Amino acid sequence: MNTLDVIIQVVTALIVTMGFGFLFNIRGSKLMVASVGGALCWGLFLLLGIWIQSEALRYFLVSLCSTVYAEMFARVLKTPATTFSIITLIPLVPGGALYYTTTFALSGTIEPFITKMIYTMELAVALSLGIVIVTAVFRSLPRRTQQ
Amino acid sequence: MENPETYKVLSCILEILKMMIESGAEIYRVEESAIRMFKARGAKKVDVYATTSNIIVSIETSDGVIKTHTRRIGSITTDIERIHKLNALARDISSGQLTLYQIKQRIHTIQVAPTYSRFVTILFYGVIAGAFYLFFNGRNWVEFLCSFGIGLVTGVLSKAADHIRINKFWIKFICSFIACMIAFSLRRFGVIESIDYIIIANIMTLIPGIGLTNSLRDLFVGDSISGILRLIEAMMLALAIACGYIITSFVFGGVM
Numbered sequence: 001m002n003t004l005d006v007i008i009q010v011v012t013a014l015i016v017t018m019g020f021g022f023l024f025n026i027r028g029s030k031l032m033v034a035s036v037g038g039a040l041c042w043g044l045f046l047l048l049g050i051w052i053q054s055e056a057l058r059y060f061l062v063s064l065c066s067t068v069y070a071e072m073f074a075r076v077l078k079t080p081a082t083t084f085s086i087i088t089l090i091p092l093v094p095g096g097a098l099y100y101t102t103t104f105a106l107s108g109t110i111e112p113f114i115t116k117m118i119y120t121m122e123l124a125v126a127l128s129l130g131i132v133i134v135t136a137v138f139r140s141l142p143r144r145t146q147q
Numbered sequence: 148m149e150n151p152e153t154y155k156v157l158s159c160i161l162e163i164l165k166m167m168i169e170s171g172a173e174i175y176r177v178e179e180s181a182i183r184m185f186k187a188r189g190a191k192k193v194d195v196y197a198t199t200s201n202i203i204v205s206i207e208t209s210d211g212v213i214k215t216h217t218r219r220i221g222s223i224t225t226d227i228e229r230i231h232k233l234n235a236l237a238r239d240i241s242s243g244q245l246t247l248y249q250i251k252q253r254i255h256t257i258q259v260a261p262t263y264s265r266f267v268t269i270l271f272y273g274v275i276a277g278a279f280y281l282f283f284n285g286r287n288w289v290e291f292l293c294s295f296g297i298g299l300v301t302g303v304l305s306k307a308a309d310h311i312r313i314n315k316f317w318i319k320f321i322c323s324f325i326a327c328m329i330a331f332s333l334r335r336f337g338v339i340e341s342i343d344y345i346i347i348a349n350i351m352t353l354i355p356g357i358g359l360t361n362s363l364r365d366l367f368v369g370d371s372i373s374g375i376l377r378l379i380e381a382m383m384l385a386l387a388i389a390c391g392y393i394i395t396s397f398v399f400g401g402v403m
Contacts, residue, residue, distance in 0.1 A: 005284060009281075012278040013282060016282060019272075019274045019278065021227075022268065023225075023268060023275075024227050025262050026227045030227070079231045080176060080230055080231065080234050082172065082230065086356070086361070087357075089356075091282065093356040095279075096347045098350065099347045099392075106393055128360055128364070131360060131363070132364060132368075135368070136367070136368070139368075
């Protein structure tokens with residue numbers, strides 16, 4: 001993968017995340033934090049690719065980091081972590097894998113279909129596992145006094 | 148906290164909870180804020196049961212009055228700004244600063260708060276589809292424009308669906324079907340050569356990523372019913388999107 005591709009991907013990840021920010025009615029500085037988060041997530045995913053082969057493992061690690069990012073900014077900007085935690089992972093949603101799964105199912109090639117389907121599920125589980133673990137940790141931390 | 152007052156507070160707070168769920172908040176957040184708010188308004192015991200389809204709240208005040216109330220949840224969308232404001236309101240009520248009148252006013256402000264205009268939303272459907280085309284390493288400018296255009300069409304359809312009473316599975320199916328039809332036709336007429344990236348890019352704008360993630364989160368924190376409801380819904384939506392693609396490829400005579 002050459003440098004230009006990397007730059008294009010990171011920039012488009014930023015645009016895509018911002019686009020979803022508009023669809024989900026995120027406003028002001030929260031929109032900025034979310035978009036930058038999306039670009040950072042994809043950048044991290046590509047960076048980890050240098051050392052780690054397994055995409056599922058990378059998805060899991062990125063999802064861990066993204067949720068920590070979300071929880072931290074949620075505290076800073078006094079907003080629920082949901083604002084950032086899901087949207088920053090939008091570039092990682094396995095839409096491509098889902099598409100190829102369907103294509104293989106249609107063309108009746110069973111073996112690639114099953115391989116691709118399991119792969120798609122692996123990615124989805126890796127993503128949500130990361131979110132769930134970090135959320136659980138942050139929820140068990142003692143709350144700052146609410147008032 | 149005498150009788151009629153108790154009832155009004157209950158109704159008001161329930162409205163807040165309903166709006167929270169309808170804007171896509173997690174169930175545990177809703178239940179926790181409910182307990183905090185009612186405790187701050189002088190309830191001795193609070194029992195809340197919320198799912199993605201209804202909320203039941205039962206409170207017992209210190210003078211022994213027991214009130215139970217329930218609300219049905221309508222369709223759930225994602226409106227982050229609204230969750231943010233409702234959360235702030237819930238926090239203010241919990242700290243006990245607001246009068247009933249102030250609470251009502253705040254609820255009203257949140258209800259009439261503007262969202263992004265229809266034009267902006269539709270434009271961003273196009274932008275997302277275009278950006279995803281490049282993101283998946285598509286490098287053809289004609290195809291990029293097609294992807295952007297199809298994104299706009301999907302945006303118009305999704306927005307138009309807000310004004311018609313139509314089931315959301317049908318909306319996704321129709322969007323996906325029409326997006327794929329346009330892409331396949333363009334290839335048939337020789338405008339573009341490959342449609343893979345265009346279709347993937349447009350599927351990405353439709354895919355219920357948030358629903359799926361929220362469902363898993365609900366499941367893992369122990370709100371099994373809501374988690375399962377959301378999970379089934381997300382899977383049905385994904386199926387509807389896939390059906391749109393499948394039917395189009397049958398219309399265009401077999402696959403590939």
